[in-house]
Amino acid sequence: MQTRTLVESLSEVRARIAAAAERGGRGADDVDLVVVTKGHPESTVEAVLQAGVRDVGENRLGELVKKSESFQGLDIRWHMVGRLQRRKAPGARGIVHLLHSLDSMKLAERLERTASTGDVALRVLAQVNVTGEEAKGGFSPAELEEGMERLLQLETLRVEGLMTMAPLTHDEGLLREAFRSLRILNDNLRARFEEYEGTQLSMGMSNDFEIAVEEGSTIVRIGTAVLGERPE
Numbered sequence: 001m002q003t004r005t006l007v008e009s010l011s012e013v014r015a016r017i018a019a020a021a022e023r024g025g026r027g028a029d030d031v032d033l034v035v036v037t038k039g040h041p042e043s044t045v046e047a048v049l050q051a052g053v054r055d056v057g058e059n060r061l062g063e064l065v066k067k068s069e070s071f072q073g074l075d076i077r078w079h080m081v082g083r084l085q086r087r088k089a090p091g092a093r094g095i096v097h098l099l100h101s102l103d104s105m106k107l108a109e110r111l112e113r114t115a116s117t118g119d120v121a122l123r124v125l126a127q128v129n130v131t132g133e134e135a136k137g138g139f140s141p142a143e144l145e146e147g148m149e150r151l152l153q154l155e156t157l158r159v160e161g162l163m164t165m166a167p168l169t170h171d172e173g174l175l176r177e178a179f180r181s182l183r184i185l186n187d188n189l190r191a192r193f194e195e196y197e198g199t200q201l202s203m204g205m206s207n208d209f210e211i212a213v214e215e216g217s218t219i220v221r222i223g224t225a226v227l228g229e230r231p232e
């Protein structure tokens with residue numbers, strides 16, 4: 001970190017989350033902050049922990065596993081926010097606190113098939129590509145509505161909510177629209193599937209988290225705004 005300390009930027013981000021939650025008629029406690037440490041060294045993870053953060057996110061399973069081994073025994077909740085390759089899927093169990101990026105039925109089936117008896121259910125969020133961008137992963141809203149019944153049958157997964165990544169834009173209207181679509185989709189799924197909890201909406205990153213929180217986010221995933229630019 002260059003000019004500001006981690007503690008300062010963390011408290012600034014928390015204050016911005018709290019203000020946005022209030023504007024949306026909620027409280028600061030309704031939104032969890034996951035600090036995304038991808039690309040940062042273990043010394044940064046250590047500093048983040050020192051600053052009192054318990055929810056840490058990574059976008060590659062290999063890096064997550066390596067870091068989790070270095071900080072074994074500490075009270076950390078590891079969030080997997082990036083694409084999980086199917087062949088690596090079994091490695092997430094027992095380490096990942098919440099998988100934000102369940103992006104296909106195939107991945108879900110793979111996770112179910114490779115579970116061992118006695119495994120506790122893996123907590124997951126279904127990632128939704130609400131804007132239909134080509135390059136972006138995730139279920140389309142229609143695919144998710146179609147697949148939800150099956151997802152809820154899988155005994156070794158627990159679908160707690162939805163996640164989305166908004167388009168890369170500073171257009172506030174487009175961002176708001178994307179987050180709102182995710183919330184409405186979640187409401188529809190809750191109305192339709194009694195077994196679906198749908199208590200979590202993981203949306204909001206450094207450049208859009210305030211809008212996401214105003215629109216109902218319960219988990220924001222923030223790297224740069226807290227840690228500065230990622231090292232090369």
Ligand SMILES: *Cc1c(COP(=O)(O)O)cnc(C)c1O
Pocket residue numbers: 036038059081082165205206207221222223224225
């Ligand atoms: C990197 C990443 C983030 C954090 O991004 P920042 O812009 O640094 O806040 C959040 N979510 C996902 C899925 C990511 O890959």
